[in-house]
Amino acid sequence: MTNANTLELKRITWISVVLLILSGFMWSQQKYFAELSVPNALIIHTGLETATIIIFTSVFIVCWNAFGNLRKLSSLILAVTFLSASIFGFFHAISFQGMPGFPAPVDMHKSLSFWLLSRYLISFTLLGLVLQTRDTDISEAYSKISVYFGLFLTIVTTIIIFNYPEILPTTYLAGVGQTEFKIQCEIVLVATNSLTALLFYRQIIATKNIDTEGHLKIKRSLLFFSATMMAISETYFSLYRLPDEIFVVIGHVFQVLSALAIYRGMVGITIHAPYSSLIQSTKDLQQAADDLLIHKQRLTGVIETAMDGIITINDQHQIILVNPAAASIFGYDVNDLMGASLDIVIPMRHRHVHGSHVNQFGERGTTRRKMGSRFDDYYVTGLHADGTEFPLEASISSLIENEKRFFTVIFRDISERKAAKEKMAQYHSELTQLSSALQSIREEERKHIARELHDDLGQLLAALRMDLSLLQRDQSMTDKSRTTVNSMDQLLLTSITTLRRIATDLRPRALDEGGLFFALQTLQKEFSQRHGVHCDLIADEEQLILDDERSTAIYRIIQESLTNVARHAKASHVDIQFERKQDELTFTIQDDGRGIEEGAMNKTRSFGLVGMRERIKAMQGDFKVRSEVGKGTQIQIRIPLDLPLSNLENTAIKLQ
Numbered sequence: 001m002t003n004a005n006t007l008e009l010k011r012i013t014w015i016s017v018v019l020l021i022l023s024g025f026m027w028s029q030q031k032y033f034a035e036l037s038v039p040n041a042l043i044i045h046t047g048l049e050t051a052t053i054i055i056f057t058s059v060f061i062v063c064w065n066a067f068g069n070l071r072k073l074s075s076l077i078l079a080v081t082f083l084s085a086s087i088f089g090f091f092h093a094i095s096f097q098g099m100p101g102f103p104a105p106v107d108m109h110k111s112l113s114f115w116l117l118s119r120y121l122i123s124f125t126l127l128g129l130v131l132q133t134r135d136t137d138i139s140e141a142y143s144k145i146s147v148y149f150g151l152f153l154t155i156v157t158t159i160i161i162f163n164y165p166e167i168l169p170t171t172y173l174a175g176v177g178q179t180e181f182k183i184q185c186e187i188v189l190v191a192t193n194s195l196t197a198l199l200f201y202r203q204i205i206a207t208k209n210i211d212t213e214g215h216l217k218i219k220r221s222l223l224f225f226s227a228t229m230m231a232i233s234e235t236y237f238s239l240y241r242l243p244d245e246i247f248v249v250i251g252h253v254f255q256v257l258s259a260l261a262i263y264r265g266m267v268g269i270t271i272h273a274p275y276s277s278l279i280q281s282t283k284d285l286q287q288a289a290d291d292l293l294i295h296k297q298r299l300t301g302v303i304e305t306a307m308d309g310i311i312t313i314n315d316q317h318q319i320i321l322v323n324p325a326a327a328s329i330f331g332y333d334v335n336d337l338m339g340a341s342l343d344i345v346i347p348m349r350h351r352h353v354h355g356s357h358v359n360q361f362g363e364r365g366t367t368r369r370k371m372g373s374r375f376d377d378y379y380v381t382g383l384h385a386d387g388t389e390f391p392l393e394a395s396i397s398s399l400i401e402n403e404k405r406f407f408t409v410i411f412r413d414i415s416e417r418k419a420a421k422e423k424m425a426q427y428h429s430e431l432t433q434l435s436s437a438l439q440s441i442r443e444e445e446r447k448h449i450a451r452e453l454h455d456d457l458g459q460l461l462a463a464l465r466m467d468l469s470l471l472q473r474d475q476s477m478t479d480k481s482r483t484t485v486n487s488m489d490q491l492l493l494t495s496i497t498t499l500r501r502i503a504t505d506l507r508p509r510a511l512d513e514g515g516l517f518f519a520l521q522t523l524q525k526e527f528s529q530r531h532g533v534h535c536d537l538i539a540d541e542e543q544l545i546l547d548d549e550r551s552t553a554i555y556r557i558i559q560e561s562l563t564n565v566a567r568h569a570k571a572s573h574v575d576i577q578f579e580r581k582q583d584e585l586t587f588t589i590q591d592d593g594r595g596i597e598e599g600a601m602n603k604t605r606s607f608g609l610v611g612m613r614e615r616i617k618a619m620q621g622d623f624k625v626r627s628e629v630g631k632g633t634q635i636q637i638r639i640p641l642d643l644p645l646s647n648l649e650n651t652a653i654k655l656q
Helices: 004-030 030-034 041-065 073-095 108-131 141-163 180-206 220-237 246-305 325-332 348-363 415-472 479-506 510-513 515-532 548-569 609-620 648-655
Strands: 309-313 319-322 366-371 380-382 389-401 404-414 534-538 573-580 584-591 622-628 632-640
Touching: 041 073, 041 246, 073 108, 073 141, 108 141, 108 220, 180 220, 220 246, 246 584, 309 325, 325 380, 325 404, 348 380, 380 404, 389 415, 415 479, 415 609, 479 534, 479 622, 510 515, 510 548, 515 534, 515 548, 515 573, 548 573, 548 584, 548 609, 548 632, 609 632
Parallel strands: 534 573
Antiparallel strands: 309 319, 309 404, 366 389, 380 389, 389 404, 573 584, 584 632, 622 632
């Protein structure tokens, strides 16, 4: 609770305590004060009652009219209550020995009946306010229905009391004063208002912030004072016997104080709170406007300084926004493009197709996508102001504003990138051809060297051994010479074996003489014998009937794979399995070794894998390596058989 609320509560509490003490003193001296009569009591009573009716009517007007659509449920209940209380108060004043200008039918029972109805309405409404601490919004239609219904019940009740006053127990007897029923009703009102005042006071003390969203927004301190004054006034109204006694005047004075406090308290709920909300809403709106302006300035700055071109068009493909970068890319000024058709920057042959594509993009409901047809470039063609065409990398987005669709294209000139990419592709193609040519040349050199070693050097060594064999038959040699000759024979045999192994490594004769199947069988046996690794070849001879180039490439791929297994895998078993379909050959090399660590396959020094990839690429095949540490490596290769190989022989001849 704020300092201002605390100070107000203290002030109201002191005033209430002083008035209670004064009332207590007067009540204790009621016999003396009962003898005092008020001259012109009718005029005074009428004036005070009229003031009360005017205040209650003002409460109704304030509660009903203040900020119409901001009306709360509490505001509606108060409006209906004080409208009915004002009507009942008016008829009470009429019936109370007449009013100036009206007949004077002396009918205190009717007057007090209207009095009790109005006070009970107000008292129990205040009690409801203190018990119901939360508030809700209410619609205009529901508000009107509630007021009309309350007015209807008030009129019906008034007619019944005027025509059938005996429906209520007698409240006043001439010469006797108030009846027991009337006094009991006043006691109930005193108790109700005292309870209401106590509950309001407890809420004020316990509530630190009564302006919490959704809570009832009322001036509880003023309503505490109002309930206190009503309790005091009802005490005085229960004491009088004759209408001109001073107790009636005192009760009316406290009643006016209570009505004024109610009015001030209701202003807090119907004007101050909505007005505060309106002020806060205005502040929030101003803050939002300031934030929007800052955001707009920032967005404008980003668009103006962006290196990429940005163009926004409407559904008629008319340019409505263009940044300096976009104008510079196309060779125009910004003013030249604003309001122009997008066709001005699109080549003639693409305009119709481009327009239909943009419209289809908007109709699909997609909000953004890259432009272009290929996933690896996404470029479209733009048109310079001088008529030259150039490539653009672009993306398009769309949004709907005021039921109109707008398209925004963000793009950049990729002429240099496209030229560099094409040059890189050319270099890559040339390197691939060079690699394939070198592979072919190397195979030819290997074949030539292997043939020379086998046919020439191998024949010479064989002839030399035959001559040495004839020399060994000479009986005239000494034992020392014979030992030397035998040693020479062993050296020649070792040399011939080594020569055959080297020749086979360079170019296995089985590949030329028996084909790929027999060459792989020989390779399998030699690998198992040399490295002690069990190797299975799962293939049919018919599957491996291929041309020389493919046979050589596949042999070298498997040879390199087995070499890698022997050097790095530490495997105990290798499977080589072939599967041939009509238009492709698939083979898998699987070992149970330690596998390849992540990233090792992409090392620049992995020449074995690089060579395998190049051979497979030359055959336009696919190459996949799957490896898991501790679970071995699997190489899967697919080679199409219905595609012609590159003419590498011509390339090799040119290089030679």
